[in-house]
Amino acid sequence: xxxxxxxxxxxxxxxxxxxxxxxxxxxxxxxxxxxxxxxxxxxxxxxxxxxxxxxxxxxxxxxxxxxxxxxxxxxxxxxxxxxxxxxxxxxxxxxxxxxxxxxxxxxxxxxxxxxxxxxxxxxxxxxxxxxxxxxxxxxxxxxxxxxxxxxxxxxxxxxxxxxxxxxxxxxxxxxxxxxxxxxxxxxxxxxxxxxxxxxxxxxxxxxxxxxxxxxxxxxxxxxxxxxxxxxxxxxxxxxxxxxxxxxxxxxxxxxxxxxxxxxxxxxxxxxxxxxxxxxxxxxxxxxxxxxxxxxxxxxxxxxxxxxxxxx
Amino acid sequence: xxxxxxxxxxxxxxxxxxxxxxxxxxxxxxxxxxxxxxxxxxxxxxxxxxxxxxxxxxxxxxxxxxxxxxxxxxxxxxxxxxxxxxxxxxxxxxxxxxxxxxxxxxxxxxxxxxxxxxxxxxxxxxxxxxxxxxxxxxxxxxxxxxxxxxxxxxxxxxxxxxxxxxxxxxxxxxxxxxxxxxxxxxxxxxxxxxxxxxxxxxxxxxxxxxxxxxxxxxxxxxxxxxxxxxxxxxxxxxxxxxxxxxxxxxxxxxxxxxxxxxxxxxxxxxxxxxxxxxxxxxxxxxxxxxxxxxxxxxxxxxxxxxxxxxxxxxxxxxxxxxxxxxxxxxxxxxxxxxxxxxxxxxxxxxxxxxxxxxxxxxxxxxxxxxxxxxxxxxxxxxxxxxxxxxxxxxxxxxxxxxxxxxxxxxxxxxxxxxxxxxxxxxxxxxxxxxxxxxxxxxxxxxxxxxxxxxxxxxxxxxxxxxxxxxxxxxxxxxxxxxxxxxxxxxxxxxxxxxxxxxxxxxxxxxxxxxxxxxxxxxxxxxxxxxxxxxxxxxxxxxxxxxxxxxxxxxxxxxxxxxxxxxxxxxxxxxxxxxxxxxx
Numbered sequence: 001x002x003x004x005x006x007x008x009x010x011x012x013x014x015x016x017x018x019x020x021x022x023x024x025x026x027x028x029x030x031x032x033x034x035x036x037x038x039x040x041x042x043x044x045x046x047x048x049x050x051x052x053x054x055x056x057x058x059x060x061x062x063x064x065x066x067x068x069x070x071x072x073x074x075x076x077x078x079x080x081x082x083x084x085x086x087x088x089x090x091x092x093x094x095x096x097x098x099x100x101x102x103x104x105x106x107x108x109x110x111x112x113x114x115x116x117x118x119x120x121x122x123x124x125x126x127x128x129x130x131x132x133x134x135x136x137x138x139x140x141x142x143x144x145x146x147x148x149x150x151x152x153x154x155x156x157x158x159x160x161x162x163x164x165x166x167x168x169x170x171x172x173x174x175x176x177x178x179x180x181x182x183x184x185x186x187x188x189x190x191x192x193x194x195x196x197x198x199x200x201x202x203x204x205x206x207x208x209x210x211x212x213x214x215x216x217x218x219x220x221x222x223x224x225x226x227x228x229x230x231x232x233x234x235x236x237x238x239x240x241x242x243x244x245x246x247x248x249x250x251x252x253x254x255x256x257x258x259x260x261x262x263x264x265x266x267x268x269x270x271x272x273x274x275x276x277x278x279x280x281x282x283x284x285x286x287x288x289x290x291x292x293x294x295x296x297x298x299x300x301x302x303x304x305x306x307x308x309x310x311x
Numbered sequence: 312x313x314x315x316x317x318x319x320x321x322x323x324x325x326x327x328x329x330x331x332x333x334x335x336x337x338x339x340x341x342x343x344x345x346x347x348x349x350x351x352x353x354x355x356x357x358x359x360x361x362x363x364x365x366x367x368x369x370x371x372x373x374x375x376x377x378x379x380x381x382x383x384x385x386x387x388x389x390x391x392x393x394x395x396x397x398x399x400x401x402x403x404x405x406x407x408x409x410x411x412x413x414x415x416x417x418x419x420x421x422x423x424x425x426x427x428x429x430x431x432x433x434x435x436x437x438x439x440x441x442x443x444x445x446x447x448x449x450x451x452x453x454x455x456x457x458x459x460x461x462x463x464x465x466x467x468x469x470x471x472x473x474x475x476x477x478x479x480x481x482x483x484x485x486x487x488x489x490x491x492x493x494x495x496x497x498x499x500x501x502x503x504x505x506x507x508x509x510x511x512x513x514x515x516x517x518x519x520x521x522x523x524x525x526x527x528x529x530x531x532x533x534x535x536x537x538x539x540x541x542x543x544x545x546x547x548x549x550x551x552x553x554x555x556x557x558x559x560x561x562x563x564x565x566x567x568x569x570x571x572x573x574x575x576x577x578x579x580x581x582x583x584x585x586x587x588x589x590x591x592x593x594x595x596x597x598x599x600x601x602x603x604x605x606x607x608x609x610x611x612x613x614x615x616x617x618x619x620x621x622x623x624x625x626x627x628x629x630x631x632x633x634x635x636x637x638x639x640x641x642x643x644x645x646x647x648x649x650x651x652x653x654x655x656x657x658x659x660x661x662x663x664x665x666x667x668x669x670x671x672x673x674x675x676x677x678x679x680x681x682x683x684x685x686x687x688x689x690x691x692x693x694x695x696x697x698x699x700x701x702x703x704x705x706x707x708x709x710x711x712x713x714x715x716x717x718x719x720x721x722x723x724x725x726x727x728x729x730x731x732x733x734x735x736x737x738x739x740x741x742x743x744x745x746x747x748x749x750x751x752x753x754x755x756x757x758x759x760x761x762x763x764x765x766x767x768x769x770x771x772x773x774x775x776x777x778x779x780x781x782x783x784x785x786x787x788x789x790x791x792x793x794x795x796x797x798x799x800x801x802x803x804x805x806x807x808x809x810x811x812x813x814x815x816x817x818x819x820x821x822x823x824x825x826x827x828x829x830x831x832x833x834x835x836x837x838x839x840x841x842x843x844x845x846x847x848x849x850x851x852x853x854x855x856x857x858x859x860x861x862x863x864x865x866x867x868x869x870x871x872x873x874x875x876x877x878x879x880x881x882x883x884x885x886x887x888x889x890x891x892x893x894x
Contacts, residue, residue: 060639072639076629079643106445106477110517115497147415147446148475178449230508255508273507 007122008085009198010095010112014105014149015129016142020159020189021098022047024129024196028096029053029068033193036067038084038092042100044072073097077111085120094197095121104148124198125266128153129189132164135172146176154267155182155195155245162187180238182245182267192217194290195245198266219290220297222304227283230255230272232307237263237270239303240289241296249287250275254309263287319356330355330371332834332864332879337381338842341828342388342812354834357863362830377879385842387808388827389553389579389835389862391815392776393723394669394702394766396557397543398536398564399591400774400890405535409440409471416444418453421471422463429464437528438464441472443480456504457483457514470524478504479521481514489527491516498522526593536567541576542888543774548578548868549887550776551837551857554815554825556582556766558619558669558702561594565608565615577612578860578867578882582819584619584669587657588648601666611863617667619702621648623677626705626738631674634708638743645674651684658684658699659691667820669700669723675708675749682711685718694719698820702766706742706749707756715761721818722756725768726779730786731793739798747798753783753810754800763810764818774890776811781852783807789853804843834864 015021025039026048041047044062047070055063060072061083069092073080077097085091099105105126112123128149135158138146150156156177158169169185177183184191194217230253237247247265251272260275289300319325330353339349341362353361353371361368372378411424421443428438448455460469460482468485472478481489493510497503501519503512516524540557547555560568560583571577585601586594596604605615623645624630629637632645647654658668658681668685672678678701685699700721707722715722728735729751739747749755756763765783767774781789784807786797802810816826825833838859843852859881860868869881 076643079629079640104475104477106475110477110501113502113517115499115502144415144474147444151444151446151449179452253508261508271507 007120008091008093008095009122009124010097011124011197012097012099012105012108012112012126012152013129014099014127014153015101015157016131016134016146016149017101018134019101019129019131020157021129023189024191025096025098027189029064029070030066031193032066034067035093035197036069036090037094037096037197038069038071040071040073040077040080040084040095040097042073042098042103044070077108078114078116081112081117081121094124096197104145106148106152109152124264125196126152126154126269127157127191127196128155129157129159130172131160132158132169132172132185133160135176136164136168150176150178153181154269155184156267157189157191158183158185159189160187161185178268180242180268182242184245198246198248198264216293217290218292218294219288220294221286221288222301223284223286224305224308225282225284226308227252227254227257228285228307229253229309233263234270234272236303236307237265238268240265240300241291243293244289244291244300246290247287248290249285251285251287252279252283326356328375329353329373330360330368330376332377332379333368333372334379334381334386334836335365335368337384337386337838339381339386339828339836340808340844342809343827343829346829349828352828352834352836354864357834357865359828359830359832359834362828381838384858385839385844386836387839387843388812388825389837389860390551390776390780390811391554391764391818391826392547392552392767392774393554393556393700393721393764393815393818394558394725395543395547395555395769395774396559397546397769397774398531398539398557398567399559400770401539401542402531402535405538406532407535409438411440411442415447415474416442417447418443418451418455418459425460425463425469425471429467435467437485438467438469439471439528442474443471444474445478455480455515457481457486457512460514468528470521470528472521478515478517479524481516481521481524483514485524485527486512486514489523491523495523526589530561530563530592533563533567533570536564537570540564540567541571542890543769544571544576544578544581545883546774546888546890548860548862548883549857549870550774551839551860551868552579552776553835553837553860553862554580554582554819554821556584556617556669556819558584558766559586559591560584560615561586561592562596562600562604565600565605568613569608572608572610572613576882577610579612579862580819580821580825581613582617582667583608583613583615584617584667585615587618587620590621601661601664616665617669617700618661619669619671620654621671622654622681623647623672623674625673626741629741631705632672632677632680633674633706633746634676634679635746638741638746644676647677647680651680654680655684655687659688662688662695662697662699663692665695665697667697667699669702671702673703673705675706675711675746678704679708679711682714682718682720685720686714689718696820698762698818700818703768704756705751706746707752709749709755712752712755712759712761715756715763716759720761721814722753722761722763723766723818724751724753724763725766726772726782728772729779729797729799730782730788731795731797732788735797736793750798752799754802757802757806757810762814762817764814765810769890775853777855778853780807780811780855781848781850783810784848784852787849789850791850804848808843833862835862837861 053065062070249263250260260279264271332354335351350364351368353368409428469482470485471480498519501517503520504515623632636644670681702723704722728738753763786801813826816822840856858870866881869884872885
């Protein structure tokens with residue numbers, strides 16, 4: 001029961017100037033990841049692409065040898081997305097939208113949810129990057145914008161942590177972040193690819209592990225063949241420990257007896273949606289839980305088991 | 312109203328005696344080619360009866376004539392602002408809606424504020440206002456939406472906008488009154504946030520999604536509309552405006568304007584244009600108004616013989632309809648809000664009814680279609696003398712410049728971006744070099760014999776018409792914030808004065824009886840604190856102060872209170888509302 005997403009997943013990266021967005025985007029554009037990623041930026045000027053990688057560049061779209069596309073967002077995001085979805089060489093596997101330091105990523109999130117994109121695009125994650133040092137002394141006039149960036153963020157990346165102090169980072173957390181916020185501290189905008197981009201192959205891997213800067217990034221699987229309570233599952237997912245960054249899978253729910261539902265949780269955002277088509281007999285559910293340094297795998301599994309509907 | 316009491320029809324004859332009012336010793340610029348400069352005018356029954364030098368006017372003075380010594384002051388006809396919106400700029404702020412009044416209110420602050428408002432405004436009416444901040448809800452671990460609002464108040468509708476105006480939070484009662492259920496389809500330009508499994512609305516409505524709430528709410532209250540228009544009128548009189556057009560009205564707005572007219576406070580001529588679309592506010596009595604109900608509002612100062620359309624959008628959102636693609640785009644050239652067939656039929660139909668069509672056309676292809684539609688109307692109806700109006704005309708095709716004259720269509724320009732500052736620079740860049748060269752082509756229309764006018768389009772730009780007036784002549788920043796020269800050709804001062812006066816009167820269909828200082832015309836004039844011909848335009852015209860405004864022989868503005876406590880006391884005097892941070 002592999003999840004087939006016909007929608008193109010989208011990750012939105014916000015953050016002020018100097019927060020490390022560009023470093024991150026440059027790494028993706030120049031990287032060997034085997035994915036055709038379309039990166040939408042405000043201005044080519046900030047992007048630094050090895051000229052030998054550029055296959056073609058016309059108007060506001062640049063095609064790269066690794067299959068990536070980089071384009072600038074003209075004033076109209078809707079039109080630019082339509083262009084990407086109707087490319088003659090086929091849709092991208094993934095879209096990454098950088099919002100400029102002065103724009104409101106909430107607007108982008110809203111636009112992606114307009115009916116016209118509902119069957120075509122799916123918000124995978126909204127990442128807010130912040131410079132640990134800069135953020136502890138934000139000028140008053142950008143505070144509202146900082147709030148807009150944080151309020152829509154699924155995952156908050158505190159960058160340049162090496163240049164800051166633990167005290168300052170704790171201050172940021174206390175003054176700016178939400179009780180359950182998923183925070184990833186890093187330097188040089190080093191973010192695990194699997195955290196940033198939810199590719200489906202990953203959800204098939206059980207017991208996957210990779211080490212990032214001394215932190216163990218891992219996943220585990222939980223399965224049952226009984227239906228789950230929608231209400232309990234929502235509560236359980238929202239109470240997961242904050243080292244869980246992603247959960248995805250397919251579940252049978254008491255509230256939806258005839259169809260499977262997909263679970264897609266990134267950071268603090270949980271979406272549970274009906275999967276089209278009737279489900280075959282049986283009530284199998286399977287979730288992949290992805291995060292860092294799990295010590296409480298058994299506890300999480302136990303909490304999930306509590307969601308099983310007692311018949 | 313005053314005119315209804317002592318109106319002089321063609322055979323009533325003049326009132327007894329000589330002139331009611333005489334102005335002497337002025338430097339009066341008449342905007343009449345055969346007699347451009349005079350010293351004096353005599354006025355009787357609201358019209359000029361003599362225009363010339365002091366000695367000519369002396370003969371019109373008797374014991375009952377009020378004589379005003381202009382002492383060399385520069386005087387000219389009153390000016391015309393042919394597109395503005397005091398209601399949209401001011402009325403929401405005067406409506407008495409809920410205002411939490413904090414920069415970043417917490418859910419608890421909002422709750423208190425709602426309960427407090429409910430206590431002060433008892434009953435079952437709407438509690439509508441601003442604002443909440445999603446960030447603060449997340450910080451507090453509270454889910455913003457219907458359930459949270461219901462827990463505060465569930466028996467009357469509540470709707471609160473978020474700080475960025477991107478979404479609205481509504482309670483169950485508000486959703487019910489707006490007919491928003493799990494069955495309601497999302498609008499094209501927004502959505503109703505829903506539970507992903509049940510489809511039930513969560514009470515968060517995004518972008519176009521909250522128009523449904525607005526449509527269900529009572530209209531902007533009459534007291535707010537009246538106050539907004541009254542202050543707008545007062546301000547305009549104080550800046551020397553004697554004729555204006557309020558674009559977008561509905562029956563409520565017309566009622567507010569009539570109430571002001573009825574008490575004699577309509578101190579300038581207003582043409583109000585009924586909205587064709589419901590995109591700003593619903594117009595429930597549109598068809599009745601168009602069919603003839605509009606005549607109920609008619610007076611010497613007020614008419615609603617116009618209909619306002621949005622043919623296309625704006626340059627900023629790339630929704631202006633252009634003849635060629637946007638810069639850097641291979642195929643996108645914007646879109647029309649209405650089909651060309653719809654446009655052609657309705658222009659012809661309204662033309663036949665004697666109603667002026669005012670068409671918002673920021674793109675050169677939108678105005679092209681408008682001119683085609685007027686040509687078709689002329690073909691079907693013949694020239695009925697209705698001067699239709701192309702609003703904004705931000706970019707025009709060169710081929711269309713002569714058509715304004717040929718079809719008797721006014722080209723109206725709004726000064727939001729015809730001088731250099733960051734907004735206009737960004738807009739020009741987005742337009743590309745070729746199109747930018749054609750931005751705000753006053754000169755092109757005038758050189759081809761057409762009529763160009765200005766509309767301030769407040770609150771899109773400054774309501775003070777003198778700012779755009781100066782930039783028309785300089786295409787430079789009036790405040791020296793940007794030393795460059797903006798795209799497009801400046802026009803000469805004499806031409807600009809015509810644009811601001813007689814052309815406005817033409818655009819209102821009253822140029823035969825107003826718009827210049829000539830015998831037989833309405834006695835409208837303004838006395839300024841400076842002579843426009845004796846100062847450098849740059850940095851000076853925009854800060855012009857109007858000392859006196861006279862319309863139909865009546866003082867409506869008196870800056871220094873010169874005629875206080877006399878028979879000539881002005882409608883408005885000494886103080887103006889402060890709307891603009893820059894002068």
